[in-house]
Amino acid sequence: MAWFKRSKENIASDSTKLELPDGLWEKCPGCGEIIHKKQLEMNFWTCTKCEHHFRIGSSEYISILFDKNSFRENDRKMRSADPLGFVDSKKYSDRVNETMKKTGLSDAVRTGTGKIEGREVSFACMDFSFIGGSMGSVVGEKISRAIDRAYRHRIPMIIISASGGARMMEGAYSLMQMAKTSSRLARLAEEGIPYFSILTDPTTGGTTASYAMLGDINIAEPKALIGFAGPRVIKQTIGKELPEGFQSSEFLLENGFIDLIVQRKDLRSKLVSLIDFCK
Amino acid sequence: MNKAVLDFEKPIFELESKISEMRQYADKLDIADEITRLERKVKKLKESVYGDLTRWQKVQLARHPERPYTLDYIYLMASDFIELHGDRQCKDDKSIVGGFAKIDEHKVMIIGHQKGRDTKSNVYRNFGMPNPEGYRKALRLMKLAEKFNRPVITMLDTPGAYPGLEAEQRGQAEAIARNLLEMSRLKVPVIVVIIGEGASGGALGIGVGDRILMLENCWYSVISPESCSSILWKSWDFKEQAAEALRLTAPDLLQQKIIDRIVPEPLGGAHTNYEAAAKNLKTAILEELNQLLKLKTEKLLDLRFSKFAKMGVWHE
Numbered sequence: 016m017a018w019f020k021r022s023k024e025n026i027a028s029d030s031t032k033l034e035l036p037d038g039l040w041e042k043c044p045g046c047g048e049i050i051h052k053k054q055l056e057m058n059f060w061t062c063t064k065c066e067h068h069f070r071i072g073s074s075e076y077i078s079i080l081f082d083k084n085s086f087r088e089n090d091r092k093m094r095s096a097d098p099l100g101f102v103d104s105k106k107y108s109d110r111v112n113e114t115m116k117k118t119g120l121s122d123a124v125r126t127g128t129g130k131i132e133g134r135e136v137s138f139a140c141m142d143f144s145f146i147g148g149s150m151g152s153v154v155g156e157k158i159s160r161a162i163d164r165a166y167r168h169r170i171p172m173i174i175i176s177a178s179g180g181a182r183m184m185e186g187a188y189s190l191m192q193m194a195k196t197s198s199r200l201a202r203l204a205e206e207g208i209p210y211f212s213i214l215t216d217p218t219t220g221g222t223t224a225s226y227a228m229l230g231d232i233n234i235a236e237p238k239a240l241i242g243f244a245g246p247r248v249i250k251q252t253i254g255k256e257l258p259e260g261f262q263s264s265e266f267l268l269e270n271g272f273i274d275l276i277v278q279r280k281d282l283r284s285k286l287v288s289l290i291d292f293c294k
Numbered sequence: 295m296n297k298a299v300l301d302f303e304k305p306i307f308e309l310e311s312k313i314s315e316m317r318q319y320a321d322k323l324d325i326a327d328e329i330t331r332l333e334r335k336v337k338k339l340k341e342s343v344y345g346d347l348t349r350w351q352k353v354q355l356a357r358h359p360e361r362p363y364t365l366d367y368i369y370l371m372a373s374d375f376i377e378l379h380g381d382r383q384c385k386d387d388k389s390i391v392g393g394f395a396k397i398d399e400h401k402v403m404i405i406g407h408q409k410g411r412d413t414k415s416n417v418y419r420n421f422g423m424p425n426p427e428g429y430r431k432a433l434r435l436m437k438l439a440e441k442f443n444r445p446v447i448t449m450l451d452t453p454g455a456y457p458g459l460e461a462e463q464r465g466q467a468e469a470i471a472r473n474l475l476e477m478s479r480l481k482v483p484v485i486v487v488i489i490g491e492g493a494s495g496g497a498l499g500i501g502v503g504d505r506i507l508m509l510e511n512c513w514y515s516v517i518s519p520e521s522c523s524s525i526l527w528k529s530w531d532f533k534e535q536a537a538e539a540l541r542l543t544a545p546d547l548l549q550q551k552i553i554d555r556i557v558p559e560p561l562g563g564a565h566t567n568y569e570a571a572a573k574n575l576k577t578a579i580l581e582e583l584n585q586l587l588k589l590k591t592e593k594l595l596d597l598r599f600s601k602f603a604k605m606g607v608w609h610e
Contacts, residue, residue, distance in 0.1 A: 090610065098550070098607035099541045103526035152606030159603065181494070181516045183526060186540045187552045190494060190516040191605040194502045197471060198478030198602050205479070221516070223467035224495045229475055243467035243495070244457030252457050262462060272465050 043067050059279040068236050068279055070216060072118075073125040073140035076175055080283050086129030086138070089164070090157050094121050098152070099186050107184040110146065120145050122153040123178065126161040128170070132287050137165035140175040143217070148178035150222055151185040155192025158226060162199040165208055171290050172203060172210040176227040179245075180220015193225035200229050209293035211286060214241050214264070214273070228272065232289055234282075235264035235273045298359045302343060302351055303562075309336045340561055347511070349537040349546075353519060355511040356490050357453075360565040362572070363422075364391055364406030364449045367489065370572035371579070372397045372404065378435060384464065387428030389420045389452070390500070392435045394444070397576065400583060403439035405432050405500060406449030406489070422491075423456035426469035429499045433473050436480055445483040445583060450497040451490030453518065470499040477502035478602065479595060483586035485579055487557070488512045488544075489564075504598050505582045506552065508544040509575070510559040514552075515542035552605060555582070 045067030060069040077086050101107035123145035139161040141148045165172035181189040212230025216239035242262035267273040277285045299307050313332050372395035379386040392405035410416030439446045484503030492514030523532040547553040557578045564571035
């Protein structure tokens with residue numbers, strides 16, 4: 016125990032928090048490298064030094080994957096209806112409205128069709144920044160309609176997942192979105208239309224336990240957290256530390272649940288090859 | 295008395311034990327009138343207590359340690375049960391049971407979560423929390439039913455899929471996802487019954503079907519009230535509020551059009567009278583089954599598809 020109480024926070028050389036001006040710079044959570052945003056964008060939002068994949072949203076993925084101006088978004092106006100009138104420490108409807116303002120998104124997924132090197136695909140991409148990428152009625156319905164578009168136009172389906180799982184604030188409605196999206200995928204599979212599932216950091220819970228794990232080809236970005244139960248819950252259950260790399264993309268590849276781990280910079284070209292192979 | 299009594303049931307049990315005490319003296323003393331009066335009082339009290347349960351109290355009833363489980367219903371409703379084991383890949387998960395059985399003249403496949411009664415059997419049953427092999431066993435049995443054109447009846451009663459290390463390693467998420475996909479196109483009638491706890495993906499993993507039935511005192515939602523409380527309220531103490539907010543009881547889900555039918559339980563809950571509970575369930579299953587058996591396979595699958603397609607509420 017110290018004799019004297021410290022009046023100020025400890026200032027050690029390794030605890031300096033760099034205040035970066037104008038938001039032009041980003042610090043890599045992997046290695047601490049300071050990278051200019053432009054440079055980060057040029058490098059597909061991956062660290063130039065350690066290849067850490069930054070968490071990005073649907074806009075970034077659309078710009079990475081699609082031919083210029085080819086992406087047409089659908090169901091842009093669909094939004095949550097708060098069917099249960101859910102209130103915890105905050106009203107769910109307020110939470111949704113605030114998140115919409117903050118992120119400029121209408122819910123945790125954006126869907127549409129577009130061209131990848133001339134190949135028409137139906138696309139859905141989740142946004143983790145919208146209430147943890149949680150899946151409620153809107154996410155379930157938009158993804159289902161995206162699968163319908165793939166089905167009707169006989170074009171490949173691509174879903175990029177980034178999600179903490181089903182959305183608690185819509186109760187059983189959220190749970191049923193798992194069944195709804197999976198039954199759409201069953202129909203798509205029967206028509207022989209390919210579905211590529213791309214799992215990014217993090218993909219857990221009900222999202223993993225429905226469409227994210229049901230790809231004809233399951234692709235993960237490097238070192239993403241992918242699982243059903245969250246690591247904290249598992250640690251509590253088994254009462255010991257989890258092994259290094261548990262629930263990482265590499266762990267899933269090793270255990271047979273992922274086909275490929277693909278670096279973000281190679282994602283587009285890999286998808287092109289896979290689409291051409293399945294066609 | 296070593297009966298498990300829930301808090302809100304205490305006044306009822308106190309009165310009931312008083313009555314049974316008085317009965318012992320009934321031949322010596324003239325207290326018959328008094329007993330009748332008390333019996334009437336108990337009945338009224340029961341009606342008022344059980345007729346007005348909060349959502350949290352229903353959650354407690356759904357978890358009652360004496361509540362009938364899948365095997366109890368099988369033995370009470372069906373005959374000639376042949377339990378089948380194993381997923382043919384890894385092992386036999388004891389937290390999901392299943393096999394061929396006959397309900398009256400119908401040959402069916404019954405599959406359900408199975409909890410244990412005491413510590414030993416609960417460890418054996420993993421507290422009704424399946425590992426991936428449980429879901430894979432269930433799927434194997436469903437495929438078997440499809441092959442021999444037998445309807446499937448599933449019974450849901452789980453606190454959740456097991457959140458363990460090996461469960462993740464063997465693909466808990468994949469096992470559940472696969473079942474959702476396969477059940478949505480299984481070419482035989484599927485009747486799902488929630489008989490106790492319907493905790494999230496762990497329950498839904500055997501819960502896609504043509505009819506979703508729910509016993510009166512059950513809960514079914516995306517998360518348990520306790521976990522919801524711990525995540526949204528950052529404390530375990532708000533389970534009552536979480537249960538209210540989640541709208542997870544049978545009447546709630548009927549109103550949300552997620553279930554099709556509520557199966558009544560005897561007054562005081564299914565555990566107070568196994569035979570009556572099983573009789574009600576059997577009646578409901580047979581009524582639904584007879585309707586489903588009239589449908590051609592294609593129609594059956596179309597209806598199942600649109601049933602789940604309609605679920606959810608949104609603005610656009």
